Amino acid sequence: MLELRNVSKSFSSITAVDNVSFNARPGEVTGYLGPNGSGKSTTMKMITGLLEMTSGEILFDGQRIDRDPIAYKQRMGYVPEEPHLYAHLTGLEYLVMVGQLRNLPSKQTADRIDGLLRLLGLHGDRHVGISSYSKGMRQKILLSAALLHNPDLILLDEPFSGLDVASGLVLRSLIQELAARGKVVLFSSHELETVERVCSRVVILHRGKMVADDSIEHLRTLMSLPTLEDIFSQLAVEQDTAVVSRQIADLILNGRARE
Amino acid sequence: MNKLQFRVLYREFLFRMVDLELLSVQGDMTKLLGQFASLLIFASLTFSLPALNFPPRWMTPAQVTALLWSIEHFLIATTMLVIGLFAVLSWDSTFPNKHDVMVLAPLPVRTRTLFFAKVSAMAAALGITVVTVNALSSVTWTSHIVPAGSGFLGVVRSFAAYWLTMFASGTFLYCSVLGVQGLTALLLPRRVFLRVSAFLQMAAFCLFLCAYFLEPNINTPAALSATQNQRALAWLPDYWFLGLFHALNGSLRPFYVPLAQRAVAGLAIVATGAAGFFVLSYFRTLRKIVEEPDIVPGARGWGWTPSFGNSLDTAVVWFSTRTLLRSRQHRVMLAFYSGVGFAFAFFLMHAGHLREQVVNGRISIELMVSSLVMMCTWVVGMRVVFSMPLTLRANWVFQTTAVRSPSEYLKAIRRPLFVLGVTPVWILSAGLFLWLFPWRPAAQHLVVLLLWGLIVAYLSLHEFQKIPFTCSYLPGKSYFHMTFLAAVGLLVLMVRGVLIEYRALQNPASFAVMTAVLAAVALIARWRAVSYAASEAATVEYEDRPTPAILPLGLNRDGVWPV
Numbered sequence: 001m002l003e004l005r006n007v008s009k010s011f012s013s014i015t016a017v018d019n020v021s022f023n024a025r026p027g028e029v030t031g032y033l034g035p036n037g038s039g040k041s042t043t044m045k046m047i048t049g050l051l052e053m054t055s056g057e058i059l060f061d062g063q064r065i066d067r068d069p070i071a072y073k074q075r076m077g078y079v080p081e082e083p084h085l086y087a088h089l090t091g092l093e094y095l096v097m098v099g100q101l102r103n104l105p106s107k108q109t110a111d112r113i114d115g116l117l118r119l120l121g122l123h124g125d126r127h128v129g130i131s132s133y134s135k136g137m138r139q140k141i142l143l144s145a146a147l148l149h150n151p152d153l154i155l156l157d158e159p160f161s162g163l164d165v166a167s168g169l170v171l172r173s174l175i176q177e178l179a180a181r182g183k184v185v186l187f188s189s190h191e192l193e194t195v196e197r198v199c200s201r202v203v204i205l206h207r208g209k210m211v212a213d214d215s216i217e218h219l220r221t222l223m224s225l226p227t228l229e230d231i232f233s234q235l236a237v238e239q240d241t242a243v244v245s246r247q248i249a250d251l252i253l254n255g256r257a258r259e
Numbered sequence: 260m261n262k263l264q265f266r267v268l269y270r271e272f273l274f275r276m277v278d279l280e281l282l283s284v285q286g287d288m289t290k291l292l293g294q295f296a297s298l299l300i301f302a303s304l305t306f307s308l309p310a311l312n313f314p315p316r317w318m319t320p321a322q323v324t325a326l327l328w329s330i331e332h333f334l335i336a337t338t339m340l341v342i343g344l345f346a347v348l349s350w351d352s353t354f355p356n357k358h359d360v361m362v363l364a365p366l367p368v369r370t371r372t373l374f375f376a377k378v379s380a381m382a383a384a385l386g387i388t389v390v391t392v393n394a395l396s397s398v399t400w401t402s403h404i405v406p407a408g409s410g411f412l413g414v415v416r417s418f419a420a421y422w423l424t425m426f427a428s429g430t431f432l433y434c435s436v437l438g439v440q441g442l443t444a445l446l447l448p449r450r451v452f453l454r455v456s457a458f459l460q461m462a463a464f465c466l467f468l469c470a471y472f473l474e475p476n477i478n479t480p481a482a483l484s485a486t487q488n489q490r491a492l493a494w495l496p497d498y499w500f501l502g503l504f505h506a507l508n509g510s511l512r513p514f515y516v517p518l519a520q521r522a523v524a525g526l527a528i529v530a531t532g533a534a535g536f537f538v539l540s541y542f543r544t545l546r547k548i549v550e551e552p553d554i555v556p557g558a559r560g561w562g563w564t565p566s567f568g569n570s571l572d573t574a575v576v577w578f579s580t581r582t583l584l585r586s587r588q589h590r591v592m593l594a595f596y597s598g599v600g601f602a603f604a605f606f607l608m609h610a611g612h613l614r615e616q617v618v619n620g621r622i623s624i625e626l627m628v629s630s631l632v633m634m635c636t637w638v639v640g641m642r643v644v645f646s647m648p649l650t651l652r653a654n655w656v657f658q659t660t661a662v663r664s665p666s667e668y669l670k671a672i673r674r675p676l677f678v679l680g681v682t683p684v685w686i687l688s689a690g691l692f693l694w695l696f697p698w699r700p701a702a703q704h705l706v707v708l709l710l711w712g713l714i715v716a717y718l719s720l721h722e723f724q725k726i727p728f729t730c731s732y733l734p735g736k737s738y739f740h741m742t743f744l745a746a747v748g749l750l751v752l753m754v755r756g757v758l759i760e761y762r763a764l765q766n767p768a769s770f771a772v773m774t775a776v777l778a779a780v781a782l783i784a785r786w787r788a789v790s791y792a793a794s795e796a797a798t799v800e801y802e803d804r805p806t807p808a809i810l811p812l813g814l815n816r817d818g819v820w821p822v
Contacts, residue, residue: 048655048658048659049658049659050655050658050659069661070661070662070663070664073659073660073662074662076659078659080655082652084650084652084653084655085650085653085656086578086582086649086650086653086656087650087653088581088582088585088586088649088650089578089581093577093581096564097574097577097578098656098660099570100570100571100573100574101570101571101574101656101657101660101661101662102660102662103569103570103571103662103663104570106570145656
């Protein structure tokens, strides 16, 4: 189980993540939601170890992740928000390198890479440079790299970004399948419809603070709202979206926005 | 043309001659440019100081004239070399990159505005380089190059002639490079052009450095008018511009006339050619940039990937090899260092005092020194290139997959320098020495060369904690003057060392002692590296940090040896 206890992160005087605590359990997909700049990716980076916390602690299976980061990283797979990859390598070269860095047996790595590339429809392009890949193809490489070592904890930051419909559907099922097989899956996305279908519980962040941590069903009942989108709007959207869109249209058409 | 758009783009292009993405978050672009300018001004100061005590009293008027011509020629040739190196280094910023095109294409910016902003930025950078490299020398040397009895107006004319010549020679070389670049961009498909570019850049580096160090000294009236030298003079543009300088200065001699004419004609041809090729290729490239990716490796895989130790060592070596093979910028930087090595080697090959020391005609002492110099510059160059990142934001993959201890990482970091640095130079040298030398001295020198390579590699990796190409770069951390002095010291050491080695080759006992000393130094260097990797201070760095203002004294606990 992944546990965040009073985790905070400040950059100079700005508090990006403020006292966040939640658990992500094996066998369920935890959705991590929030508007732009709410601190989702910062939290993800702290969980991966890319960023250090200002305060608080993160535990995985009862162990602080900074106590034995090597053992932790062996069990963690991560798909970042932006598909930053070494574009001068081919897809195959990149995945082989990840396997070697993770100290996986070469035969096993080769078989897994081959299988993942075939299943994700990239086998024919495995010798092509990543610089020539589309955003969706890059996303598939990231996903393959994150799953290559059969991790126990899977962190997905906007994993559907750039994927076509078919690949998106595969990924949606895959996330549920992995959770069903006992993996801890933490999944951040702006696509609320997908989150609603995939996640069993959600954590909602607003301005760095946690405003909800519950199952979607319970939140629906508690707030008497029909969809996750309505719940999210209620908790994390400050502006009246209709008013804002009218003001933008006014600004463009008339040069100033009406109050 | 929209003036505001032009100004914004001009500033953007001028300050982006260096790839900003590789800089550390604490990196300061102005500091980097300031360092570059101070380097050129330092060179200018060095050239200007001899003018304060000129002419030497013991010289005859004829000797003074010859020396003055040599100095004029040296200043022109140096300006051309600096501009040549600048042109090659700024090769990639000649055309807008893909990012520029993608950002600017949807905006209502005319292609013409973009083009003129680019040309103006290049002209400004060229002008600044010529001015900084000649700023002090133009002032101190003007009083010496004025023709006798020409008065104050003569001084003004000489000053103007000096600057016109320097700008003309710089423009000639810059336009030559630009013309070649434009022509190849025009003729070749963009993908092929990008691949050919790297080879053209390296060829230009070698050409400029070799021409600078190897060209004959033809600076006396007799030599300039000698028939046998006319062929060489026709191919050496720096002498053309020496002729042009004398024509502008009012000190024209008959033998300078054809050279001055050649300078004017050459400049006109090169400038026209460069303008034509650049304009045509510019607009073609702009279209092609959007359509084609910058780097496309072959579509066929290469199944054979030999191991270089454990899987981490292998991953780091292959990553380094592929980056070096596929990144133009890194190859050019490496070419710069190897070019300097070649130049030193050529210089040494022509150094008469070394040749005199050869006892056995079958063993070339110059070649022995050159091999050590090449090993040194290649390994140091490789180490410097490793510090420059590629796709910095992709380094998260190394951070999130760090499933081994820092000491294992530091061991893996050392591996590429041995595989890509020491080994190729040693193998090439082995082929050369076993072919040219008798087998015994060849084998003996190869042992020395290997030990020397290991020492240089271990020393250059001292406290180096970066996986090649993955850590941001922070400019201004190295001090050029100290590096320069260290390089000169190292060169003297290598020459002295080879003289000792040469004598030791005649005596097996001396050779054994020498090899033992070198082996001991290599072992100590290795022991230091391994001890550091095992220490608590060892970590893998991904962000280059400035040297702290306050340094710890490094006092050790009783009974603990400083490592």
